[in-house]
Amino acid sequence: MARSALVSEGFNSWKRVNDGEKCAFLIHVGSLSSSHNRCVKCVQDLMKPKQNIDKVLNAQSTEEIIKNMLRLKATIEAHLNDEIAKVVLHNAPQNAKYTSPQIQKEILHILANKVRTMIRDELGDAKFCILVDEAQDESKKEQMSLIFRFVNNSGFLVERFFEIVSVEDTTSANLKKSISDIFVQHNIQIHNMRGQGYDGASNMRGEWNELQALFLRDCPYAYYVHCFAHRLQLTLVAAAKDVPSIWQFFSYLTSIVNFVTSSPKRLSDLQYAQQEEIAYMLAIGECESGTGANQIGTLHRPGATRWSSHYDSVRNLIDMYAATCKILGNLSENEPNGTIRGETCGLCNMIMSFEFIFVLFLMEKILETTDILCQALQNKSQDIVNALKFVSTTKVILLKFREDGWDEFFVKVKVFCERHNIEMPDMSCGYKVNRYCQQRDHVTVEHHYHYDIFNAAIDFQVMELNYRFSEATMELLALCSALDPTDSFKKFNMGDICKLASKFYPADFTQQEIHALRVELEHYQLDIVCDHEFQQISTLSALYREMIVTKKAESYVMIQRLIRLVLTLPVSTATAERAFSSMKFLKTARRNKMDDDLLSDCMILYIERQLSEKIDLESVIDEFYTLKSRRAQLK
Structure with a gap:
């Protein structure tokens, strides 16, 4: 009654308002669970702002967004550090882990583009050189x-x-089209290119229609410099081919290494023989024990193009000579297979011949000398001036070895042969080319080894170095040496420096600036060239950094511009080749279906890890959600 009076019919019993038992205003309240009290409670809740439904929904949404962003951030960081993701993603919902292949690729692409943007910003409008190489990946x-x-x-x-x-x-x-497309995509101006570095393949270096020539049509000052490291390999290959005894030696060396390393049992026998040899040498006091000493190793196969690998192969065979001879000797006597036994006998006779030992130690010395140059030319921060210096010192060492090294070298070979019971020929006897030929008149065995092999091998090395690194054919590189700070700026020459700028870099220096360069050089000669601190510097790159640190570069604007151009010239394509090593690490037989865009993104993050660590992850998250929102709008 009271409920209908207050809800639908209206209230008119005013005389009963104060009657406690019959007052509708008091009766309709009811118990704590009555409709009235429930409505009162709802009104009170509604009047509280923090409990409004929109506030509750927004609060839940914000909290979820924060959690999602944290999970996304963890996923991004997982690309750089897998351990970070384990903690954050362990309890994440299955639909919010951000680990699906599509999302992972998007994140990788954003990260890779961030690194490319950083490199592009670092490059700015500076003059640059391109290093290009090509190779097949795992999927051919x-x-x-x-x-x-x-x-x-x-x-x-x-x-x-x-x-x-x-x-x-x-x-x-x-x-050329592929490279130009990259230039356009990243707004890199081709007219800023001042160098091209390739490996010397015909499609790269050809004079008329090949890659370097095509770029020279667009930018005539993008000078091509044949990879110095590759030149060195060609030098050594040519020298080996022109001396028959050396070519034959490497043929036998390859056969010996392949024979021993092709069988797990022979490798095991080799290592066991090494252990016995080391134990014997320790017992008679021929070698010393210590941390890292007397390691058990294996023979290394010389590479076809990586000529420096031949040094490792030669050095390892000398270290493991006794053990190698032992297993070849055992196989030549006890091997039941007639074919293998016959092959082993031939290898055993060859490895224990005096000529093999002679060439073995000769190539150790030559490769030891040239290996330092080879490693230096593959240095990532090497400059051309310093590279030419290494070429020069290598030639000097080889010529000194030729003129003064025979006696000491021959004693070394003789001692080795006596230690391993290798029969030495009578060096005073007449030399026969082979058993079917007559003796050569007035040519002794010593003369043959000294002049036909020892001198000839060194002469071919020096001749090839002179040919491939001739200053007459590389005027640009020769003029660059005038800036070399080595030996207290010994090669400093104002005329050559001005000629370098005017002849090879007319796009970077006007006639008026050439005059300003000459004036700067006069001050530079009395200032930096005579400065004791600068005289201690040995490389052009170190000189330039010191000029930046001491703010000398601000006073010598033309000189520092020219030094930057010279430093830009390529020395080797080793960095490009190292990139392919990374490609083989990333795109393996198990991951040979990796698409090309993903491979490129993964490689830049892997190779340029120092830049990857500087990426602002918040900007990556913003870009990811922007792309996600854009896709949602398109749908």
């Missing part, structure tokens, strides 16, 4: 790597991996 696709070499604003010479591109064919026109 042709891949082309692109490296930028330039001097950054801090004065450091850097080589940055930028992109790897799948190319349908490796013709010069197609390679």
Whole structure:
């Protein structure tokens, strides 16, 4: 009654308002669970702002967004450090882990583009050189790597991996188009290119229609410099081919290494023989024990193009000579298979011949000398002036060895032969070319080994170095040496420096600036060249950094511009080749279906890890959600 009076019919019993038992206003309240009290409670809740439904929903949404962003951030960081993700993602909902292949690829692409943007910003408007190489990946696709070499604003010479591109064919026109597309995509101006570095393949270095020539048409000052490290390999290959005894030696060396390393049992026998040899040498006091000493190793196979690997192969055979001879001797006597026994006998006779030992130690010395140059030329921060210096010192050492090293070298070979019971020929007897030929008149065995092998091998080395690194054919590089700070600026020459700028870099120096350069050089000669602190510097790149640190570069604007151009010139394509080593690490037989874009993104993050660590993850998250929102709008 009271409920209908207050809800539908209206209230008119005013005389009963104060009657406690019959007052509708008092009766309709009811117990704590009555409708009235429930409504009162709802009104009170509604009047509290923090419990409004929109506030509750927004609060839940914000909290979820924060959690999702944390999970996304953990996923991004997982690309750089897997351990970080384990904690954050362990309890995440299955639909909010951000680990699906599509999302992972998007995140990788954003990260990779961040690194490319950082490299592009670091490059700025500086003059640069490109280093290009191509190779097949695991899935037999042709891949082309692109490296930028330039001097950054801090004065450091850097080589940055930028992109790897799948190319349908490796013709010069197609390679040039692929590189040009990258330039356009990242707003890199081709007129700023001042160098090209390739491995010397015909499609790269050809004079008329090949890659370096095509770029020279667009930028006539993008000078091509044949990879110095590759030149050195060609030098050694040519020298080996022109001395028959050395060519034959490497043929036998390859056969010996292949024979021993092709069988697990022979490898095991080799290691056991080494253990016995080391134990014997320790017992008679021929070698000393200690941490890292007397390691058990294996023979190394010499590479076809990586000629420096021949030094490792030669050095290892000398160290394991006794053990190698022992297992070959055992096989030649006890091997039941007649074919293998016959092959082993031939190898055993060869490895224990005097000529083999003679060439073995000769190539150890030659490769030991040239290996330092080879390693230096593959140094990431090497500059051309310093590279030419290494070429010069290598030639000096080889010539000194030729003129003064015979007696000491022969004693070394003789001692080794006596230790291992190798029969030595009578060096005073007449030399026969072979058993079917007559004795050569007035030519002794010593003369043959001294002049026909020892001198000839060194002469071919020096001759090839002179030919491939001739200053007459590399005027640009010769003029660059005038800036070399080595030996207290011994090669400093104002005329050559001005000629370098005017002849090879007319796009970077006007006639008026050439005059300003000459004036600067006069002050430079009395200031920096005579400064004791600068005289201690040995490389051009170190000189430039010191000029930046001491703010001398601000006073010598033309000189520092020229030094930057010289530093930009390529020395080797080792960085590009190292990129392919990374490609083999990332794209393996188990991951040979990795698409090309993903491979490129993974490689730049892997190779340029120092830049990857500087990425602002908040900007990556913002960009990811922007892309996600854009896709949602398109749908």
